[in-house]
Amino acid sequence: QVQLVESGGALVQAGDSLRLSCAASGRSLSSYKTGWFRQAPGKDREFVAAISGSGDMSDHADSVKGRFTISRDNAKNMVYLQMNSLTPEDTAVYYCAARHSILSTGLRGLFDYWGQGTRVTVSS
Secondary structure, eight states, X not given: OOEEEEEOOOXXXXXXXXXXEEEEESSOGGGEEEEEEEEOTTSOOEEEEEEOSSSSOEEEXXXXXXXXXXXXXXXXXXXXXXXXXXXXXXXXXXXXXXXXXXXXXXXXXXXXXXXXXXXXXXXX
């Protein structure tokens, strides 16, 4: 079992930057691909970014490409999402998720373990 806890959400202004953190416990995260998803009010949850267990591969949604960067520190069992140039459209609850690399056929797709989410609100 992997337990994930997100942190770093806040109320910020458009154009600001924010870094979200995902702390894992229970297993070494180096064996798991990890991703960030978000769900805005009244909308479906959407993929934001994902990174391989080793950190050598990453993928970002077109809507955040060039502004957001996913990274990880396996020594600390942490995954991060650096968010720059935030806009009100980025307002959402952000979730960290993980799936064992052996079970994964790609960076996107299914994830088994989810955190409780951290709220990001971007004011205009």
